[in-house]
Amino acid sequence: MKFTKRNLWLLIGLALLILAPIGQGRYIVYTLTSWLVFSIAAMGLNLTLGYAGQISLAQSAFMAVGAYITALLTLNGIHWIVAMPIAVLSSFVLGLLIGFPALRVKGHFLAFVTLAFTTLVFLVLRNEDWLTGGPYGLSGMPRPDFGLFNTGKNINFYYFTVFIFVIFSLLMYQIVRSPWGRAFKGLRENEIRAESLGVNTRRITLLAFAIGSAAGGLAGSLMTPLVQFIEPGSFALLHSLRILLMVIVGGAGFFFGPVVGAGVVIMLPEVLRFTEGYYLMIYAVTVVVLIIFCPKGLVGLGEIISRKILKKKEVRKDFEQGAKL
Numbered sequence: 001m002k003f004t005k006r007n008l009w010l011l012i013g014l015a016l017l018i019l020a021p022i023g024q025g026r027y028i029v030y031t032l033t034s035w036l037v038f039s040i041a042a043m044g045l046n047l048t049l050g051y052a053g054q055i056s057l058a059q060s061a062f063m064a065v066g067a068y069i070t071a072l073l074t075l076n077g078i079h080w081i082v083a084m085p086i087a088v089l090s091s092f093v094l095g096l097l098i099g100f101p102a103l104r105v106k107g108h109f110l111a112f113v114t115l116a117f118t119t120l121v122f123l124v125l126r127n128e129d130w131l132t133g134g135p136y137g138l139s140g141m142p143r144p145d146f147g148l149f150n151t152g153k154n155i156n157f158y159y160f161t162v163f164i165f166v167i168f169s170l171l172m173y174q175i176v177r178s179p180w181g182r183a184f185k186g187l188r189e190n191e192i193r194a195e196s197l198g199v200n201t202r203r204i205t206l207l208a209f210a211i212g213s214a215a216g217g218l219a220g221s222l223m224t225p226l227v228q229f230i231e232p233g234s235f236a237l238l239h240s241l242r243i244l245l246m247v248i249v250g251g252a253g254f255f256f257g258p259v260v261g262a263g264v265v266i267m268l269p270e271v272l273r274f275t276e277g278y279y280l281m282i283y284a285v286t287v288v289v290l291i292i293f294c295p296k297g298l299v300g301l302g303e304i305i306s307r308k309i310l311k312k313k314e315v316r317k318d319f320e321q322g323a324k325l
Contacts, residue, residue: 029154042246042258044215050252052208053188058114061121062213064235066220080144084221095213099206125232137231251297
């Protein structure tokens with residue numbers, strides 16, 4: 001395989017992920033782990049929204065499904081490595097079901113459908129206390145133990161999350177580069193044209209929702225052992241909007257856009273803590289400015305700047321040959 005600059009940057013990024021928690025306190029390690037977990041959820045939403053063009057406000061609901069299924073199973077003695085696939089598969093199936101309205105409605109109407117689903121999941125989690133613990137939630141979920149590697153310590157769980165994040169990113173990259181990925185982009189740009197070229201838009205729409213939802217379930221499955229306490233408020237509509245903000249700020253339709261956006265949304269408030277009571281105000285203004293002046297997100301802005309810097313002056317071939325023509 002040819003070694004490119006992109007591969008070099010990926011290796012540098014992986015090295016930074018490995019080195020980031022060294023010498024840091026428990027809270028910083030926890031924050032870094034949260035960033036990776038939300039990056040997975042945001043990458044799933046980016047597939048649905050950024051690549052396939054389907055608006056969804058239900059990502060936190062799918063995180064809730066993954067988190068609660070994982071919590072219930074692990075509290076009953078089932079290992080995380082068994083509980084996680086069940087949670088992801090459940091989110092995938094629910095995503096398929098939610099995808100059916102997308103075959104009928106588009107735009108903000110679809111957003112209202114997914115909003116209703118998020119509200120429904122929140123109400124079920126809050127009211128069915130015999131199963132979910134109601135407003136008091138569930139606690140005491142164990143972190144996975146793999147014998148030679150125990151994730152009980154924060155730094156161990158961080159490296160475990162890095163491993164899951166890398167595997168997930170590779171799978172997502174293969175999906176985006178596959179014929180499915182090109183079909184997703186065709187659906188986003190022009191559904192009628194895509195269908196005229198032989199794309200089964202119904203199947204692709206359902207797949208976009210299902211795969212994105214499965215990513216949300218995976219993020220929820222990681223969130224459960226990370227915080228070891230979950231309650232309905234952790235997966236309310238506000239968190240769906242937060243994940244949507246990660247995609248927009250980072251750059252919808254760019255592969256690493258959600259990762260950058262999650263970093264901004266998760267890390268920026270922590271960086272601004274020194275401003276005390278003003279940090280939320282500064283954070284809000286910063287996000288608004290980014291959205292106004294970087295409509296393609298930070299990754300999109302970086303791509304535009306790099307193109308302008310690295311752009312070579314093109315010389316017409318007929319000018320090169322001059323009098324020979």
